[in-house]
Amino acid sequence: MTGWTLGIETTAHTFSFGLIDADGLPYPSASDILRPDKGGIHPREAADHHKDVAASLFTKALDSQNLKPSDISAIAYSQGPGLGPCLRVGAAVARGLATRMEVPLIGVNHCVAHIEIGRQQCGCDDPVLLYVSGGNTQVIARLNGRYRVLGETLDIGIGNMLDKFARNQGIPFPGGPKIEQLALQYLEREPHPTMEGLQLPYAVRGMDLTFSGLLTAAQRLIDNGAPLDAVCWSLQEHAFASCVEVAERAMAHTGKSELLLGGGVACNQRIRTMCEEMAEDREGRSFAPPKMYCIDNGTMIGLLGWLELKKRNTSLEQSAIDQYLRTDQTPIVWS
Ligand code: ATP
Ligand code: FE2
Numbered sequence: 001m002t003g004w005t006l007g008i009e010t011t012a013h014t015f016s017f018g019l020i021d022a023d024g025l026p027y028p029s030a031s032d033i034l035r036p037d038k039g040g041i042h043p044r045e046a047a048d049h050h051k052d053v054a055a056s057l058f059t060k061a062l063d064s065q066n067l068k069p070s071d072i073s074a075i076a077y078s079q080g081p082g083l084g085p086c087l088r089v090g091a092a093v094a095r096g097l098a099t100r101m102e103v104p105l106i107g108v109n110h111c112v113a114h115i116e117i118g119r120q121q122c123g124c125d126d127p128v129l130l131y132v133s134g135g136n137t138q139v140i141a142r143l144n145g146r147y148r149v150l151g152e153t154l155d156i157g158i159g160n161m162l163d164k165f166a167r168n169q170g171i172p173f174p175g176g177p178k179i180e181q182l183a184l185q186y187l188e189r190e191p192h193p194t195m196e197g198l199q200l201p202y203a204v205r206g207m208d209l210t211f212s213g214l215l216t217a218a219q220r221l222i223d224n225g226a227p228l229d230a231v232c233w234s235l236q237e238h239a240f241a242s243c244v245e246v247a248e249r250a251m252a253h254t255g256k257s258e259l260l261l262g263g264g265v266a267c268n269q270r271i272r273t274m275c276e277e278m279a280e281d282r283e284g285r286s287f288a289p290p291k292m293y294c295i296d297n298g299t300m301i302g303l304l305g306w307l308e309l310k311k312r313n314t315s316l317e318q319s320a321i322d323q324y325l326r327t328d329q330t331p332i333v334w335s
Contacts, residue, residue: 004072006076007029007298007300009090013035013041013173014295014297015032016297017031018030018061018299018300019298019302020302026302027299028292029061030061034046037172047085047086047088054089070101072101074103076302076304076305077107079108079314080322081136081326082321083323090321094319099316105313105314106309109327111136111147112147113300114262114300117297118287118293120303124260127258128250128259129259129260129261130260130261130275131263131327132262132271133159134160134163134174135157136157137152139151139247146330146331147327147328147332149328150207150253151206151207151250153208155211161215161239162176163175165179165235168219169228174264183270186227187233190230198226200217202238203242204245207246218231240270241274248282257285258279258284258285259278261288262289263294264295264296265294267291275288308334311333
């Protein structure tokens, strides 16, 4: 690639453009996140938001590196998985720009992009991945040319569970960061906490996880008068421990010694620390990318596009979105 690759992310609440230079180096994204006043994300409202912000964000992204449109030599976009109406906006913008600029188009797998930006940022080689976001919770390892899902949530994503619990307490989206703050506040007033009166169900089912029972049980604690900050602490401890347990088993089964965190929930310091402690116990290492590359961002889409474009591109006929694209559907054609 001789010029810059532009990445476009629109799987859910975030519209984001990111840039990758000719050598494959990533630059921070220009993003705008829809934050509804109340309720969850409505796919059509999010799609309208994305249409409204696309043009000004495009200018902002180019200006951030003093680029002209003619400096862009490829367009990458999230082809799936995600919310249909949101994905369609990103794909339409991508097709329009690629056609207008006469540059190659590449549709990429959003989940795999979370992994590749993590590998690039952390310099790890062959990790087990703990991908914890709003919509997804998966433990993944690279085997025979694909990222294989070894375990995953059987119901809602861990971030979704945190956001729903928060919303029920009147905390606006995204709830995860506020829950982290409240848990820290609890630890300040209760430096040696116990689980007494704060127990929640354990979410591990073999190599899989479930979070909706945890959500209901945490709400029940609140309804029975437990303090919100204490429940936030317990909720984090239970939810994160279950993810770390599955990740540890995946490391044991695959014989891999690196662990890599990705997805928005990987912004949380507590889950980072738990992963580091687990990996150290196994004489391995745990890595987590900077927060701006944990949450949804166009840069990771650009990076995966840059990697894949060495081997393939996406014709307009193949460019339809796939809401249900799976992590293991994408052959790893790069190294
Ligand atoms: P995906 O499409 O990959 O499922 P997503 O649409 O959920 O991604 P992300 O930006 O990857 O988007 O993740 C957003 C989630 O991350 C939200 O659920 C949010 O509450 C959660 N999150 C962000 N920061 C924190 C934090 N500090 N602690 C816990 N959760 C957090
Ligand atoms: Fe994501």
